[in-house]
Amino acid sequence: MNTQTQFRVLVATAVEAEKEAVLRGLGNDPRFDVIAAGVGPVAAAVGATKALAAAPYGLVVIAGIAGGFAEQAAIGSLVVASEIIAADLGAETPDGFCSLDELGFGSARIAVDLARAERLAEALAAAGLSARLGPVLTLSTVTGTAETAAALAKRVPGAAAEAMEGFGIAAAALDRGVPVLELRAVSNAVGPRDRAAWRIGDALQALQSASKVLQEVL
Numbered sequence: 001m002n003t004q005t006q007f008r009v010l011v012a013t014a015v016e017a018e019k020e021a022v023l024r025g026l027g028n029d030p031r032f033d034v035i036a037a038g039v040g041p042v043a044a045a046v047g048a049t050k051a052l053a054a055a056p057y058g059l060v061v062i063a064g065i066a067g068g069f070a071e072q073a074a075i076g077s078l079v080v081a082s083e084i085i086a087a088d089l090g091a092e093t094p095d096g097f098c099s100l101d102e103l104g105f106g107s108a109r110i111a112v113d114l115a116r117a118e119r120l121a122e123a124l125a126a127a128g129l130s131a132r133l134g135p136v137l138t139l140s141t142v143t144g145t146a147e148t149a150a151a152l153a154k155r156v157p158g159a160a161a162e163a164m165e166g167f168g169i170a171a172a173a174l175d176r177g178v179p180v181l182e183l184r185a186v187s188n189a190v191g192p193r194d195r196a197a198w199r200i201g202d203a204l205q206a207l208q209s210a211s212k213v214l215q216e217v218l
């Protein structure tokens with residue numbers, strides 16, 4: 001279903017290769033602006049803040065590749081965020097990790113536009129793509145050990161994917177009152193670092209296919 005959204009949509013990726021994959025999927029739809037905002041939550045937040053100040057947007061979509069948690073999101077599959085969580089924002093204590101929420105300094109969680117997220121996940125599945133809805137973690141450091149992967153999965157039950165920009169871009173959108181979605185294509189498993197095993201080509205192809213569906217459902 002294409003309801004032909006009239007508002008403009010800002011799609012923010014980290015790097016140019018992700019931006020190009022999204023643009024190939026979107027075609028020449030003038031409703032969408034796509035930026036490569038930079039790697040990590042800070043660079044991405046700054047990039048998104050500049051873009052949001054330059055034009056009025058009705059929706060921000062964070063898009064890119066990601067690590068997938070075991071038994072939650074396989075390589076080449078897609079994850080639509082049900083919630084965006086800054087999973088390493090807090091304090092380490094002798095008794096374990098203490099989140100920003102527990103410290104009383106705000107929240108490390110940002111809500112997505114859940115109705116649109118559910119519609120997108122359903123449309124991706126209907127298009128024959130492997131897709132699920134689940135929490136997407138934002139981390140400044142890519143997980144590189146089985147121990148950290150297990151700790152994150154315990155900290156956020158059902159965590160589906162991790163990436164590095166979501167919370168920063170979502171914070172910029174929240175500041176402007178613009179709803180947000182996060183769409184991730186899984187390039188690698190979250191766990192022991194093995195960069196040679198990252199299937200970036202497969203993930204970029206999945207991101208391109210998902211962007212075509214995104215263009216159709218918005």
Ligand SMILES: O=C(O)c1cccc(C(=O)CC[C@H]2O[C@@H](n3cnc4c(=O)[nH]cnc43)[C@H](O)[C@@H]2O)c1
Nearest residue numbers: 014017039040065066067142143162163164165200
């Ligand atoms: O080398 C390339 O050709 C290439 C093409 C597209 C993207 C990249 C990246 O390295 C993007 C970095 C981006 O990916 C996210 N990401 C991917 N896997 C993980 C992960 O396991 N944990 C955290 N983040 C991950 C992240 O958002 C980075 O910004 C390279």
